[in-house]
Amino acid sequence: MWWKILTGLLIFTVLVIVFLVPPPQKELGGISRIFFFHVPVAWVTVLALFFAMINSIQYLKRKEPVFDIRAAVASQLGFLFASLATFSGAVFARHTWGSYWNWDPRETSIFILLLIYGAYLALRSAIAEENRKANLSAVYSIIAFITVPFLVFVVPRVYHSLHPSDSVINTKAGFQMPPSILMIFLCSLSGFSLLFFWMYELEVRIIRLRKRLKKT
Amino acid sequence: MSANAGAFIVVLLIWLGIFIYIFRLDKKVRELERK
Numbered sequence: 001m002w003w004k005i006l007t008g009l010l011i012f013t014v015l016v017i018v019f020l021v022p023p024p025q026k027e028l029g030g031i032s033r034i035f036f037f038h039v040p041v042a043w044v045t046v047l048a049l050f051f052a053m054i055n056s057i058q059y060l061k062r063k064e065p066v067f068d069i070r071a072a073v074a075s076q077l078g079f080l081f082a083s084l085a086t087f088s089g090a091v092f093a094r095h096t097w098g099s100y101w102n103w104d105p106r107e108t109s110i111f112i113l114l115l116i117y118g119a120y121l122a123l124r125s126a127i128a129e130e131n132r133k134a135n136l137s138a139v140y141s142i143i144a145f146i147t148v149p150f151l152v153f154v155v156p157r158v159y160h161s162l163h164p165s166d167s168v169i170n171t172k173a174g175f176q177m178p179p180s181i182l183m184i185f186l187c188s189l190s191g192f193s194l195l196f197f198w199m200y201e202l203e204v205r206i207i208r209l210r211k212r213l214k215k216t
Numbered sequence: 217m218s219a220n221a222g223a224f225i226v227v228l229l230i231w232l233g234i235f236i237y238i239f240r241l242d243k244k245v246r247e248l249e250r251k
Binding site: 004008011012015016019030198199202205206209 | 220221223224227228231235238239241242245248249
C-alpha cells in the first residue's frame with residue numbers, strides 16, 4: 001500500500017518541480033519540459049513489453065493461465081504507454097519542427113511497434129478458445145519483443161533523425177544531464193515505473209476476480 | 217495567467233484525476249477480494 005501512495009507523491013512532486021525549474025533545454029523553451037514525461041513513458045513501454053515476453057515464456061513452460069493473463073495485461077499497458085509516448089512526441093514535434101508527424105526514423109519505428117502490438121491485441125480478440133489464444137499469443141509476444149530493442153534503440157541511431165539524440169546517455173555511456181535535471185528525470189522514471197506496476201497488478205487482479213466470479 | 221501556470225494546472229488536474237480513479241478502483245478490488 002505504501003508504495004502506491006509513494007507513486008502518487010513522486011509523480012505529483014515531479015510535476016511541481018518540472019514547472020518550477022527552468023526548462024532542460026533553453027533553446028527549445030518550455031516545450032522541452034515534456035522530456036520528463038515523454039522519455040519515462042517510452043521507457044515504461046519497453047519495460048511493459050519485456051514483462052509481456054517474460055510472462056509468455058513462463059506460460060509456454062508451465063501452461064498456467066495466470067501467466068497468459070499477465071502477458072496480455074503487460075502487452076495492453078505497453079501499447080497504452082507506447083501510444084502516450086507517440087502522442088507526447090507528436091506534441092513536441094509540432095512545437096519544435098512545425099508538424100505533428102514527419103516520418104522521422106524514431107516516429108516511424110514507434111509507429112511500427114504500435115502496429116506489431118496492435119496485431120497482438122487483434123490476435124487475442126480474434127480467438128475464442130482460451131488455450132489456443134494463450135499459446136498463439138505467447139509465441140507472438142516472444143517474437144514481437146525481438147523487434148523492440150531494434151526499433152526503440154537501434155534504428156533511430158543508425159539513421160539521421162530530427163529526434164534529439166543522446167539526451168539521456170551520451171556516447172561514453174554516462175549521463176548527459178546536469179545533476180539537478182538528472183534527479184528530476186530519475187524521480188519521474190521511478191514514478192512512472194511504479195505507476196505501471198500498480199496498473200499492471202490492479203488489472204491482473206481484476207481479471208482473476210472476474211474469472212472467479214464467473215465460475216461461482 | 218501565464219502559459220506555464222495554465223499548463224501546470226491542466227497537467228496537475230489530469231494527474232489528480234488519474235490517481236484518484238486508480239486509488240478508488242484499487243480499494244473496490246480489495247473489497248471484492250475480501251468477499
